[in-house]
Amino acid sequence: MKILLIGQGYVGTTMAVVLANAGHEVTGLDIDHDKIASLQKGKLYFYEPGVQKMLDKQLEANRLQFTTDARQAVVNNDILFITVGTPSLSNGNADLTYIKNAAKMIGQYKNKKKIIVVKSTVPVGTTEKVKDWVMEAGEDTAPVEVAMNPEFLREGNALQDALYPDRIVIGSHSDEALETIHQLYQQWNCPFIKTTPRGAEMIKYASNGFLATKISFINEIAMLCDKLEVNVRDVSKGMGLDKRIGPSFLEAGLGYGGSCFPKDIKEFLWTANTNQIPLSILSKVEQVNHHQPDYLLDKVKKQVGSLTGKNVAVLGLAFKPHTDDTRESVSIPIIQQLLEEKAIVTVHDPVVNLEANWIEKGVLQNNDPYQVIKESDAIIICTNWPQYEALDWKKVRKIVRHPAIFDGRNMLNAEQLSELRFHYEGIGYP
Known part of the structure; x- marks a missing residue:
């Protein structure tokens, strides 16, 4: 599958190398030019055991690339993961600025049907809004299917948690999205929760x-x-x-x-x-x-x-x-x-x-x-x-x-x- 991960933080980068390791064609996108330049050179910009070695392997196999070109990244990929940050506001609520920006970017550049997977941690009800934000942002009327696929990665053990999860949770109103994401993770031997x-x-x-x-x-x-x-x-x-x-x-x-x-x-x-x-x-x-x-x-x-x-x-x-x-x-x-x-x-x-x-x-x-x-x-x-x-x-x-x-x-x-x-x-x- 051709997969895009929008946001190359701890979660986005770790999942990018793991999905590439599973045989998918993966692109990591971020607006931070320094992050992307470092990753393109094969240098992990944060410390996480085991990820650097897998990054080297996937870059060498040409299954993984990194870019700041949002238009090309959205156009060329079919499954789009949103893995951006959701920091807390002063009142405790999640700041959804980066989520909205990612959704609008997808809406602006999408040229055909896309499956959008929210992996960022977001307040209950947010994933359903992502579809509206995408459709409102662009003129292309091609449908989108959205799903929530929460991450359960522990920093310091993120690679092992991504490779050997206790469970994989997929939430969507679309049977197509549920099945597609299940197939994406077909190599994983763990319980699947569909909701x-x-x-x-x-x-x-x-x-x-x-x-x-x-x-x-x-x-x-x-x-x-x-x-x-x-x-x-x-x-x-x-x-x-x-x-x-x-x-x-x-x-x-x-x-x-x-x-x-x-x-x-x-x-x-x-x-x-x-x-x-x-x-x-x-x-x-x-x-x-x-x-x-x-x-x-x-x-x-x-x-x-x-x-x-x-x-x-x-x-x-x-x-x-x-x-x-x-x-x-x-x-x-x-x-x-x-x-x-x-x-x-x-x-x-x-x-x-x-x-x-x-x-x-x-x-x-x-x-x-x-x-x-x-x-x-x-x-x-x-x-x-x-x-x-x-x-x-x-x-x-x-x-x-x-x-x-x-x-x-x-x-x-x-x-x-x-x-x-x-x-x-x-x-x-x-």
Whole structure:
């Protein structure tokens, strides 16, 4: 099949290489000339394990190309995926500007019947509007069929999730669109859910809402564990072995971040409130998540005292390991509050480089974690990169000023660190 993906972000680019790998003829379109120039040269502009290698392979096989030429891209392809961003507005609603622009672009240039697949996360009811936006934008009267095909890719594991999904959801009022998209994914061995566009949109939001709920639930349990001197890891393990619950997303820590959960929860709550069906549980989930950085910093201040003039080492800038994405990363509010407390902040991350505005604020970065930790009064772990577990903590003990570790991801061995005479605190992990 000849497929176009409009928008070459994490999702669009990953799906482009995966669909090309499945044997389809794929074009990636974006208005960002720098992104496209980089991809045309075979250079992935973001960090995502495995995608670079597959990108190289598909470019070499001539099954994948990238362009900024919207007219040619729309004319030459039959199935058009919309994979643009839907950031949150100040009121929590999704900003559909990029979705509308993509729809209008399709309407302006389409020359024959097209199947349009919305893969961006959009509020319930949006996919049905896309058809109207397309038809209103151009004079060509050739019909279009629209469908919703939500993505369930985890950054840091996007390639594996795209190749081996738990399920593929397709929502459309068109039998032709449902069947065509099913055929497009015929190589995938997983359950297929066929529903309406609104059903597919709701599945996406409800799925992320439930996963976020598991995270905030175990984080509240962790706070109670701290009070009662219970190891939350034992609690998570005991809960997770129940097949009705499962172990995933029951790891206590600093909460969720990234480009999906925070945005999607805000948009889901906005939709619910607009329809006068407030989701009180999900609202509390969001509140708990916002509180997590403060909860860890309270631990730091209780142990270290005033942070003014103290050297604080922050390990991890990405919102999760194996990605360079810092959107909604908990490291950001933690660093900001440390600066407000007049601490001296030095940071490390294996793949993320600090933006200039943080350097201007006085934050220091070093590519050597030992140099970041040297002479520190407190070590705060924000991202559970495996590199931090592999550090020589005996060496660390000799170079710190104050042996205090605050593990926001509960990734280190508390007993071993206690034997090395560290003050160690996790979240719900005494």
